Amino acid sequence: MKTKPRIAALVSSLTLAALTTTAVAQEHPAAALAAKTVVLVHGAFADGSSWNKVIPFLEKAGLKVVAVQNSLDSLDGDVAVTNRAITAAQGPVVLVGHSWAGAVISDAGVKDKVKSLVYVAAYAPDDxxxxxxxxxxxxxxxxxxxxxxxxxxxxxxxxxxVAKFFAPDLSPSDQKLIAATQGALNIQALDQPVPHAAWHKVPSFVVVAANDQIISPQQQRDQVKRLHATAIEVPSSHVAMLAYPKAVADLIIKAAE
Structure with missing residues (x-):
């Protein structure tokens, strides 16, 4: 005689599960995201933690996220680290670079798994x-x-x-963290050419930091035109991903679509 209540409870449970699954699917429709993984490449004077404020937004959108840890010894070395992350990544990849890492993703982005490039207050060298x-x-x-x-x-x-030029729009506590965790860049890396710039063949997206005191904002705007990129501009210092993480994440998600 207890069979009917058990069946009713089971039906109710399955209905609730189906409704929950539908709601999640509607919030982050998997079919809308052509890319599955975002590989984040930090710039000079930084490490992978520079993406900490962006990562939660990307994961909430249903993306797998990998933040690499570059040695900053050379262009070839950082490209090799990034290539390993791309190879290990699940599915198609959105490759994102900040600052110096714009050169890294311009080189590493030639791999077939990379479907879009996102430059965040970054250099974008040509061939x-x-x-x-x-x-x-x-x-x-x-x-x-x-x-x-x-x-x-x-x-x-x-x-x-760091406080005056690099990240003046962040809190003093964030500025201290940046100063404490920054990596040192081998100056010779800046003189190493990118053999073949991936942005010639891969769709590009650009975040222009309008108040950048490290990379010329005008250079960033000129690169938007040269790359025929989809772009946003934020009133940010050089560390746009920390000052405006939601705006940066939204553009990366757009690149994943």
Whole structure:
């Protein structure tokens, strides 16, 4: 005699599960996301934690996220690390680079799994160009005066430079974290050319940081035109992904679609 209540309870449970699944599917429709994985590549003076405010938005949209940890020793070295992440990634990839990593994704983005590129306040060298080549014709940015080079040719940003030039729109506590966790870049890496720029063949998206004091905002805008990119502009310092994480994440999600 208890069979009917059990059947009713089972039907109710299955109905609730179906409704829940439908709601989740409607919120993040899997079919709408052509890419499955986002590979995030940090710039100089940073590490993978620089994407911490963006990652939750991407995961909520149903994307798998991998933030690489570059050595910042050379272009070839950082491209190799990024290539390993692309190879291991699930499904098609959106490749995202901040700052120096724009050169990295321009090189690594030639892999077949990469379906779109996202440049966040980043350099986008052309075929045979280095980062140093790409900045020719643009004024030296004030933040570069805060770079400190050691005896081995590795460069960091001074603590005062982080607060004044690199991330002036972040809180003092965030500025201290950036200064403490930053990686040192081998200055010679900036002189290493990108053999074949992937943006010639892969759809590109660009976040322009309008108040950037490290990379010329005008250079960033000119790159939008050269790349025929879909772009947004935010009133941000160089660290747009920390100052405007939702806007950056929304563009990455758009690139995944």
């Amino acid at each position: 045979g160009q280095s980062v140093f080549d790409s900045v020719k014709g643009y004024p030296q940015m004030p933040g570069q005066a805060s770079f400190v080079k050691d005896a081995d040719g590795y460069v960091k940003v001074s603590d005062a430079g």
